[in-house]
Amino acid sequence: MDLHLNHVREIEAVAEGRSSARDAAVVESWMRCLTKHRLNPAARSEAYILPEAALREHRQRSEDLIAIARSGIENLYALVAGQNYVLLLADRAGVTVEYLGDEAQKQALRQSGLWLGAEWSEGRAGTCALGACIETGEALVIHQTDHFDSTHTSLSCTAAPIYDTAGRLTAVLDISLLCSPRAKASQSLALNLVQASARRIEMANLMAENRREWVLRLSRSPEFLDVDPEAALSLDGSGRVLGMTHGAARILARATGCDWRRAGDLIGRPLPDFLNLTTDRLEALTRQRPAAERFIETRDGHRLFAHAIEPRRLPVRMPAARGQLSPALRGLAGDDDPMTALLRTAAALAVRPLPISIEGETGAGKLTLARAIHDAGGAGPLVVVHCAEVGDDEALLFGRAAARRADQGLIAAAEGGTLVLHRVEELGPRVQARLMRLAAEGTYLPVGAVRPVPARLRLIATLAREAPALRADLVHRLGARLRLPALRDRADRLWLAERALAAEGAELSFSAEALAVLAAHGWPGNLRELSHLAATLRATVEGPVVRVEDLPPSLTGAPPRRAEAAGAVLAQLLRQTGGNISETARRMGVNRSTVHRQIRRLGMTR
Numbered sequence: 375m376d377l378h379l380n381h382v383r384e385i386e387a388v389a390e391g392r393s394s395a396r397d398a399a400v401v402e403s404w405m406r407c408l409t410k411h412r413l414n415p416a417a418r419s420e421a422y423i424l425p426e427a428a429l430r431e432h433r434q435r436s437e438d439l440i441a442i443a444r445s446g447i448e449n450l451y452a453l454v455a456g457q458n459y460v461l462l463l464a465d466r467a468g469v470t471v472e473y474l475g476d477e478a479q480k481q482a483l484r485q486s487g488l489w490l491g492a493e494w495s496e497g498r499a500g501t502c503a504l505g506a507c508i509e510t511g512e513a514l515v516i517h518q519t520d521h522f523d524s525t526h527t528s529l530s531c532t533a534a535p536i537y538d539t540a541g542r543l544t545a546v547l548d549i550s551l552l553c554s555p556r557a558k559a560s561q562s563l564a565l566n567l568v569q570a571s572a573r574r575i576e577m578a579n580l581m582a583e584n585r586r587e588w589v590l591r592l593s594r595s596p597e598f599l600d601v602d603p604e605a606a607l608s609l610d611g612s613g614r615v616l617g618m619t620h621g622a623a624r625i626l627a628r629a630t631g632c633d634w635r636r637a638g639d640l641i642g643r644p645l646p647d648f649l650n651l652t653t654d655r656l657e658a659l660t661r662q663r664p665a666a667e668r669f670i671e672t673r674d675g676h677r678l679f680a681h682a683i684e685p686r687r688l689p690v691r692m693p694a695a696r697g698q699l700s701p702a703l704r705g706l707a708g709d710d711d712p713m714t715a716l717l718r719t720a721a722a723l724a725v726r727p728l729p730i731s732i733e734g735e736t737g738a739g740k741l742t743l744a745r746a747i748h749d750a751g752g753a754g755p756l757v758v759v760h761c762a763e764v765g766d767d768e769a770l771l772f773g774r775a776a777a778r779r780a781d782q783g784l785i786a787a788a789e790g791g792t793l794v795l796h797r798v799e800e801l802g803p804r805v806q807a808r809l810m811r812l813a814a815e816g817t818y819l820p821v822g823a824v825r826p827v828p829a830r831l832r833l834i835a836t837l838a839r840e841a842p843a844l845r846a847d848l849v850h851r852l853g854a855r856l857r858l859p860a861l862r863d864r865a866d867r868l869w870l871a872e873r874a875l876a877a878e879g880a881e882l883s884f885s886a887e888a889l890a891v892l893a894a895h896g897w898p899g900n901l902r903e904l905s906h907l908a909a910t911l912r913a914t915v916e917g918p919v920v921r922v923e924d925l926p927p928s929l930t931g932a933p934p935r936r937a938e939a940a941g942a943v944l945a946q947l948l949r950q951t952g953g954n955i956s957e958t959a960r961r962m963g964v965n966r967s968t969v970h971r972q973i974r975r976l977g978m979t980r
């Protein structure tokens with residue numbers, strides 16, 4: 375029977391949901407060809423080779439990658455050339471930008487598309503190793519009749535992705551055969567080889583990009599650690615992840631239960647989020663000690679061997695020890711490791727003019743930390759903007775072109791100092807769009823101006839943990855991210871509670887039972903809730919000891935207040951204060967942004 379017809383029937387059967395002996399990756403790719411790319415399995419199309427000019431453009435864009443990948447590609451080709459393999463390096467679009475093949479087979483290779491400039495995207499060529507690898511981000515073999523288009527069913531192709539240090543797929547490495555044995559298993563060795571080469575290319579890329587940073591290489595076995603490690607990541611001076619190989623992205627993602635496909639989210643997070651390791655232990659992991667002694671553990675309990683490589687030339691800025699933190703920063707936490715690490719990072723950032731964003735639940739201390747960073751950094755005015763009050767009023771923030779001094783915006787007022795945008799997610803969409811330039815380039819456009827104005831200031835944005843109203847592209851421009859833990863997750867919460875009482879000037883202390891209640895409480899209002907509790911206790915408790923009975927029902931288990939009741943209280947307070955937001959906020963014990971938010975959530979009009 376006609377092989378082509380057979381092939382088409384098999385694809386149609388899979389489309390109808392019949393089970394198939396093919397690998398899941400092949401079946402999924404066939405389904406994408408049918409439903410996403412809308413390809414016809416009965417149609418046959420020759421491999422597409424880009425015109426010269428278009429190919430030149432693709433190669434120019436991949437120049438850096440080709441330069442870094444070159445030795446890896448040549449080594450791989452040297453290993454497989456004797457077995458008639460050709461080697462292709464394709465860019466993200468599936469276009470072959472580098473090629474090594476046997477001159478003697480030139481004609482046949484060109485004909486079959488195993489050639490420079492061939493486009494092997496799945497949408498163009500149907501199921502093929504390069505295209506399916508780009509779609510799935512994983513290494514795979516597409517062997518003979520695994521191909522969707524029966525034009526390609528004589529080929530056997532094996533591909534592995536190459537990721538950049540930010541975790542984005544940038545290229546695919548492929549070795550292919552014009553003719554191969556029938557069994558797909560014949561290509562297992564090819565798969566291993568391509569994956570190892572891709573890993574080494576990523577490693578070379580990471581090392582080239584991070585000569586001045588700490589690099590941490592990881593391996594499951596000490597024997598390979600120093601010669602051919604499985605993964606590597608780079609760290610900035612304060613121990614945050616700067617970049618990684620794909621292997622490292624998988625390890626870090628697994629350690630925190632994240633999806634490795636969103637590796638970009640791992641960048642900027644502190645090392646202890648993933649490993650039981652802090653930067654002050656990196657020196658103990660250099661080659662001075664035998665590899666077998668350099669083991670560490672991931673947060674999900676996997677044991678790894680590590681090799682830390684010191685930054686070259688410039689000495690790295692090691693994180694400030696706790697005693698070296700400025701008093702403003704030091705006072706923000708007791709004995710809590712994540713907070714100590716966060717404050718060290720904040721101290722390192724405070725002396726540089728980089729934008730910073732601070733995330734945390736309501737009352738977690740975002741604004742307080744922003745102020746402390748400003749204090750630690752030194753110079754200039756501090757302008758705090760409550761973004762709910764700005765809304766979409768562009769002129770308020772950015773000022774107007776050719777304005778008199780009094781009409782300048784808040785950004786101009788912060789010149790030479792710090793601009794804190796508190797609850798930045800409360801800004802309207804137009805203001806958010808205008809803010810992008812300030813965050814990314816340090817310039818801004820006053821309303822009505824045609825030329826951007828440079829802003830010499832440090833930008834600190836605070837945002838709620840879940841801030842869906844904020845543009846994703848703005849979030850990424852808001853600089854280094856500091857994530858404040860919720861009070862219930864802090865080991866120093868009882869220390870904070872005692873200190874809050876002391877700050878009220880009261881000669882009071884908590885009984886052991888009362889401390890147990892505080893330790894178990896969920897603290898939805900975080901530090902704000904704690905400081906209000908201290909103020910209330912100071913006013914209500916007579917003896918020297920706060921007992922469980924002295925604590926309010928919200929802590930000791932009375933039913934929580936319902937949203938309707940909260941709405942009624944808010945409405946009543948607004949009426950009593952004649953709509954005065956500041957006074958309402960003061961009486962409710964929350965800040966003004968919270969009142970604005972509740973008004974909006976409850977659909978009230980002012």
Ligand SMILES: Nc1ncnc2c1ncn2[C@@H]1O[C@H](COP(=O)(O)OP(=O)(O)OP(=O)(O)O)[C@@H](O)[C@H]1O
Nearest residue numbers: 706707735736737738739740741742901902905965
């Ligand atoms: N480290 C701290 N120790 C004790 N109290 C603190 C600390 N940080 C903040 N507070 C107190 O907690 C309250 C809330 O702090 P802050 O306004 O900084 O929180 P926030 O996260 O910005 O809140 P929101 O997002 O709700 O505006 C303030 O009264 C502040 O004084």
